[in-house]
Amino acid sequence: MSKIRIGLDLYGGDNAPVSLIQGAIFALQAQDMPDLEVCFMGGKSSDFSELTEKGLTNFSFTPASNNVTNDTKPTEVLKLKDSSIYIGCEKLKTNELGAFVSCGNTGALLSAGIFVAGRLPGIKRPSLVAALPGKNSKVRVLCDIGANADVKPEFLLDFAKQGNAFAKFLGIENPRVGLLNNGTEEEKGSSITKEAHQLLKELQGINYIGYIEAREMFGNTFDVLVTDGFTGNAVLKTMEGTAYYILDEMKQLIKTGSIKDKLGGLLIKKRLRLLKSKLDYKQYGGTFLLGVNGVLVKAHGSSDAQAVYNAIKVAYRAVKDELISKISL
Amino acid sequence: MSKIRIGLDLYGGDNAPVSLIQGAIFALQAQDMPDLEVCFMGGKSSDFSELTEKGLTNFSFTPASNNVTNDTKPTEVLKLKDSSIYIGCEKLKTNELGAFVSCGNTGALLSAGIFVAGRLPGIKRPSLVAALPGKNSKVRVLCDIGANADVKPEFLLDFAKQGNAFAKFLGIENPRVGLLNNGTEEEKGSSITKEAHQLLKELQGINYIGYIEAREMFGNTFDVLVTDGFTGNAVLKTMEGTAYYILDEMKQLIKTGSIKDKLGGLLIKKRLRLLKSKLDYKQYGGTFLLGVNGVLVKAHGSSDAQAVYNAIKVAYRAVKDELISKISL
Numbered sequence: 001m002s003k004i005r006i007g008l009d010l011y012g013g014d015n016a017p018v019s020l021i022q023g024a025i026f027a028l029q030a031q032d033m034p035d036l037e038v039c040f041m042g043g044k045s046s047d048f049s050e051l052t053e054k055g056l057t058n059f060s061f062t063p064a065s066n067n068v069t070n071d072t073k074p075t076e077v078l079k080l081k082d083s084s085i086y087i088g089c090e091k092l093k094t095n096e097l098g099a100f101v102s103c104g105n106t107g108a109l110l111s112a113g114i115f116v117a118g119r120l121p122g123i124k125r126p127s128l129v130a131a132l133p134g135k136n137s138k139v140r141v142l143c144d145i146g147a148n149a150d151v152k153p154e155f156l157l158d159f160a161k162q163g164n165a166f167a168k169f170l171g172i173e174n175p176r177v178g179l180l181n182n183g184t185e186e187e188k189g190s191s192i193t194k195e196a197h198q199l200l201k202e203l204q205g206i207n208y209i210g211y212i213e214a215r216e217m218f219g220n221t222f223d224v225l226v227t228d229g230f231t232g233n234a235v236l237k238t239m240e241g242t243a244y245y246i247l248d249e250m251k252q253l254i255k256t257g258s259i260k261d262k263l264g265g266l267l268i269k270k271r272l273r274l275l276k277s278k279l280d281y282k283q284y285g286g287t288f289l290l291g292v293n294g295v296l297v298k299a300h301g302s303s304d305a306q307a308v309y310n311a312i313k314v315a316y317r318a319v320k321d322e323l324i325s326k327i328s329l
Numbered sequence: 330m331s332k333i334r335i336g337l338d339l340y341g342g343d344n345a346p347v348s349l350i351q352g353a354i355f356a357l358q359a360q361d362m363p364d365l366e367v368c369f370m371g372g373k374s375s376d377f378s379e380l381t382e383k384g385l386t387n388f389s390f391t392p393a394s395n396n397v398t399n400d401t402k403p404t405e406v407l408k409l410k411d412s413s414i415y416i417g418c419e420k421l422k423t424n425e426l427g428a429f430v431s432c433g434n435t436g437a438l439l440s441a442g443i444f445v446a447g448r449l450p451g452i453k454r455p456s457l458v459a460a461l462p463g464k465n466s467k468v469r470v471l472c473d474i475g476a477n478a479d480v481k482p483e484f485l486l487d488f489a490k491q492g493n494a495f496a497k498f499l500g501i502e503n504p505r506v507g508l509l510n511n512g513t514e515e516e517k518g519s520s521i522t523k524e525a526h527q528l529l530k531e532l533q534g535i536n537y538i539g540y541i542e543a544r545e546m547f548g549n550t551f552d553v554l555v556t557d558g559f560t561g562n563a564v565l566k567t568m569e570g571t572a573y574y575i576l577d578e579m580k581q582l583i584k585t586g587s588i589k590d591k592l593g594g595l596l597i598k599k600r601l602r603l604l605k606s607k608l609d610y611k612q613y614g615g616t617f618l619l620g621v622n623g624v625l626v627k628a629h630g631s632s633d634a635q636a637v638y639n640a641i642k643v644a645y646r647a648v649k650d651e652l653i654s655k656i657s658l
Contacts, residue, residue, distance in 0.1 A: 073516055135577065149511055149519040182478055182562040187402055190478040190559045214566035218574035230519045231563050233511040234556075237543035238564045242571040242608070245547035248464065249604055253597075260596050267593025268579075271586070275578055279571070 003037040003058070004319050006312055007088045007097040010042030011066040012104020014302050017043065020103070021050060023308025028056045030309075033316050039097060041084040042066060062087055070301075074107035078115055085109055089116035092294030098319035099295035101286070101311045103303045109296070110147050110289060117292040122328055125155040126291030127229065128298070129166045130236065133278045134218050141167045141175070144229040145236050147289060151228040153195035160206055162290035163224035165326040169318060172223045178212035180227035180235070185211075192228070200226075243279040247272055286311040288318070290327060295319055332366040332387070333648050335641055336417045336426040339371030340395040341433020343631050346372065349432070350379065352637025357385045359638075362645050368426060370413040371395060391416055399630075403436035407444055414438055418445035421623030427648035428624035430615070430640045432632045438625070439476050439618060446621045451657055454484040455620030456558065457627070458495045459565065462607045463547050470496045470504070473558040474565050476618060480557040482524035486532055491619035492553035493535055494655040498647060504552035507541035509560060514540075521557070529555075572608040576601055615640040617647070619656060624648055 008024060010017045024038045028051070040048070040061040051059055064084040068077055080086055088100040089112040100117075102109050114126055127144035134140045143163040148155060160177050167175035179197055181189050188211065189197065200208045212222050214235055227235070250272055254265035286299040286307075295318040299311035318324075337353060339346045353367045357380070369377070369390035380388055393413040397406055409415055417429040418441040429446075431438050443455055456473035463469045472492040477484060489506050496504035508526055510518045517540065518526065529537045541551050543564055556564070579601055583594035615628040615636075624647040628640035647653075 135574070146511055149517075149522075180563060182475055182559050188478075193478075193559075214563040215570040215573070217567055217570040218577075219570075227563075230511050230522075231560050234509060234543040234560050235563050235567045238546055238567040239571050241544040241546040241548075242568050243575070244544070245464070246572070246575055246604060248547075250597075253600055257600070261600055264593045264596025264600070267589050268582075268597055271582055271590055271593070275575060 002035065004033070004035050004316055005037045005039050005097050006315050006319070007039045007041055007091055007100035008308075008312065009084045009088055009100070009102035009104050010040045010047070010061075011064070011068070011084045012102040012301075013299070014103075015304060016103065017047065019303055019305045019308050021047065022305035023303075023312060024059065025051060025054060025056065026305060026309035027312040027316075028058055029054070030313070033313070036312075036316055038312065039091070041088040041091075041100075062091075068105050068108050070105055072105055072108050074111035077105075077108035077112050085112045086116055089113055089296070092117040092292070092296065095294070097294060099297060099315035101297045101299055101308075101315050103299045103301055103308070103311075106146075106298055109298055113289045113292045113296045117294055117296060120291055120293060120324065120328060123158050123161075123291040125151070125158050126289050127159045127162050128287050129162055129290050130287045131166075131170060132217075132239075135220055138220065139170055139172075140222065141170070141224045142232055142236065143224070143226060143290070144232050145287065146229045146233040148229040150230075151192060153192050153199055156192070156196040156226055156228070157199055157203055158291060159226045160200060160203065160208070160224070161327050163226055164206055165323060166288060166290060167224045168326060169321055169323045174207050175223035176209045176221075177206050177224040177226060178209050178222035180214060180225050180231060181211035182213070183211065184213060239279055243276045247276050286314060290323075293324075295324060331364065333362070333364050333645055334366045334368050334426050335644050335648070336368045336370055336420055336429035337637075337641065338413045338417055338429070338431035338433050339369045339376070339390075340393070340397070340413045341431040341630075342628070343432075344633060345432065346376065348632055348634045348637050350376065351634035352632075352641060353388065354380060354383060354385065355634060355638040356641040356645075357387055358383070359642070362642070365641075365645055367641065368420070370417040370420075370429075391420075397434050397437050399434055401434055401437050403440035406434075406437035406441050414441050415445055418442055418625070421446040421621070421625065424623070426623060428626060428644035430626045430628055430637075430644050432628045432630055432637070435475075435627055438627055442618045442621045442625045446623055446625060449620055449622060449653065449657060452487050452490075452620040454480070454487050455618050456488045456491050457616050458491055458619050459616045460495075460499060461546075461568075464549055467549065468499055468501075469551065470499070470553040471561055471565065472553070472555060472619070473561050474616065475558045475562040477558040479559075480521060482521050482528055485521070485525040485555055485557070486528055487620060489529060489532065489535055489537070489553070489555045490656050492555055494652060495617060495619060496553045497655060498650055498652045501552045503536050505538045505550075506535050506553040506555060507538050507551035509543060509554050509556035509564070510540035511542070512540065513542060568608055572605045576605050615643060619652075622653075624653060
């Protein structure tokens with residue numbers, strides 16, 4: 001049986017390396033990934049004694065330096081050729097890895113993904129793609145959420161292809177792809193969205209449905225929402241900020257409200273927390289940088305072993321489903 | 330006593346002209362605006378018989394055509410010189426009016442504001458400015474929320490001046506002015522925000538505090554948040570969409586949850602609705618188009634008499650406080 005080789009950045013994240021080793025153990029013990037091989041980027045033999053003790057053999061490691069910090073600038077990583085992020089992306093390029101998962105510095109990972117793993121043929125700009133919650137627990141896709149702060153209209157076509165492939169990967173058939181705009185009328189938009197709108201209408205293989213306003217973010221009017229990385233980032237963080245604000249207001253209510261308010265607040269507290277976590281895109285198994293050679297997953301910096309396990313699992317599925325080959329239509 | 334002359338677009342909005350006449354009656358009957366004169370743009374004598382019957386005399390009207398609809402394109406209004414919006418903006422330019430309030434077509438009003446009322450000296454781009462809720466009921470300012478989908482870095486300086494003046498008008502001393510960005514680190518940003526960031530650092534008379542991320546939207550880290558009209562619009566509508574989503578989820582909870590959830594949901598229902606309305610920037614007496622000659626207030630299209638009264642009141646206060654003169658630092 002040929003292996004599905006998933007690279008794991010041993011040095012990225014607040015809980016590294018423990019969370020990564022534990023997450024890998026969960027994944028290797030799981031019944032549903034028999035052909036998984038976890039390839040740690042970083043570490044030495046003794047770091048993995050727990051795996052050996054548990055009789056797990058489907059892993060390997062490549063020595064690497066732990067020299068990318070949260071302060072490392074995106075371009076700096078390109079000089080740190082011995083870093084776990086650099087080496088992981090290099091192995092994506094050469095197909096030694098099917099996927100690479102990191103909880104480390106996002107900017108550095110994007111930079112190494114684009115310049116070391118390299119772009120897919122025909123793709124001008126990779127994008128960060130996230131799964132978001134919607135009404136009736138329907139998942140939808142937002143891209144770019146932050147890889148490209150500056151865009152040209154044609155980049156948005158690439159994001160549409162990437163978001164479309166990701167939505168299909170999530171099980172959405174014939175995804176409805178919309179373009180985020182400041183209005184739905186034809187004359188509305190920035191010079192970039194107006195031009196992209198015309199280009200998207202002509203794009204083959206995409207079910208383009210036109211402009212979408214941000215207030216429809218949770219509605220059932222689209223499956224993939226395409227935007228530049230600056231606006232996508234602002235939208236995502238506004239969702240997060242609004243959810244926190246509402247939860248905070250509820251907390252205040254419980255503290256300072258009438259007895260009726262307090263009681264209601266207490267009864268509903270757990271549910272509100274659930275809602276908040278539903279709004280948190282980071283719960284959805286990490287975000288993908290799509291458009292590069294191979295599956296590149298950015299898991300959250302604060303990932304615990306369970307989150308690392310989720311990220312490995314989603315990366316594994318993406319390799320199995322040949323997500324990457326579906327981007328080039 | 331010299332009059333504070335507030336123009337009122339008799340034909341704009343879903344409830345025109347009734348809501349406008351009733352709103353004006355409330356304003357003219359109010360004790361705290363003795364020097365108010367309401368100048369209706371549009372109408373004929375018989376339309377105002379109720380005001381005369383009530384003994385109200387501090388009003389006038391200028392005949393105008395009711396020819397701007399929701400479908401009128403922004404530039405079209407410039408040809409509709411007999412329209413209530415065009416005439417209102419013309420009277421702003423000549424200082425016959427201190428302020429002009431309309432519940433009509435936003436795009437048309439912006440266009441007439443910029444090209445008919447005209448820009449203030451030294452201002453390249455007017456912006457739409459909104460007051461937003463924050464923690465502990467502290468109000469903050471977001472601009473531009475939609476007047477300029479395309480910007481140059483120097484336009485953001487104008488928005489900073491306009492937002493700063495508006496925050497002062499709202500009673501905020503030495504407002505902390507931030508620039509919305511996709512990160513707080515110096516190297517983060519689009520080419521536009523990076524350049525604007527440097528320009529804002531040099532801008533005299535503004536308490537510029539640097540980059541702000543959208544997740545801080547409700548925090549206490551800034552008083553004025555400056556951004557382009559495309560992103561501002563997306564952020565505002567995301568807030569709205571998120572609030573609606575949470576309210577909807579709560580409704581579902583009441584319908585389908587456990588008895589505990591249902592009870593909690595019912596107890597808290599009213600409070601959630603209050604929160605939603607708190608998040609609705611349209612509750613805040615309308616948005617201002619600042620940077621043009623005179624006070625230009627866009628009230629919501631669905632404004633009822635109370636909302637029209639609020640908009641007249643806020644416009645009156647803006648004239649009294651000489652908001653406009655505070656924009657040119």
